[in-house]
Amino acid sequence: MHFESWGLLGLFASAFISSTVAPGGSEAVLAYLVNQNQIPVVSLVAVATLGNTLGALTTWWLGLWAAAKYPADNLLAGERQRSLRAVRRWGSWALLFSWLPLVGDGLCFAAGWLRVSWISSLCAIFFGKVLRYIAVAYAFI
Template sequence: MTLESLGLPGLFLSAFVSSTIAPGGSEAVLAYLVNGQRYAVEQLVIVATVGNSLGALTTWWLGLWAAKKYPAETMLSDKQRKSLSTVRQWGSWALLFSWLPVVGDGLCFAGGWLRLSLLSSLLAIFFGKALRYIAIAYAFI
């Protein structure tokens, strides 16, 4: 059984897992379901966006937890400190790019580590991920 065959729950699970530290392919699942035309495109985009955003918030919470146990000054290399400084400078706006492969998880983690506002982080994450899923969905209609 594949995630695609699970329909909306499979899409949600794929999107959630894809947005945590684990690799995933929610874009492929979304494209497959859009092509199948069993669900409204808007419904698919919402399910994928919510799942992916909740996965990103999980990474954000891991960053918050890590900051309590491991201060940045003692754990990070100079390059990582510079990345953290960039997120610090841009604040929650940096999380608009949480959809980017490889870098996105780090942005969410840094957002939690820096204790960025949960609400503004969630809004930035959700908006960025929604735009990405809208673009993917409409590319496969």
């Protein structure tokens, strides 16, 4: 397999994992690959955005799955209630901030739990994440 393929695959995996409940460092991987100047930046941003968006949608789906078994208000306390309040107040618009560390996972999970529209969630998640990756890539060009 060519280096470019491994780089893109590694970036996708890192971005996907970073956007689920597991910690990750997709920004560092993106910055490294941008500095290597072997893969077009547009391709790097696209792959990172795709992986991170799919990871966030996985977290959204986990929230939807959990909602079928557990009532949101009774199960979550304290910090996690903030995500529920934000999504209740702002709906899918809150997911523009799904790229934020720690907070973003909670927002995606809460949106699924509260059954926020899948398509509007996808759009908000994608838009927030693509802007974040463009900013990161631009900082390292």
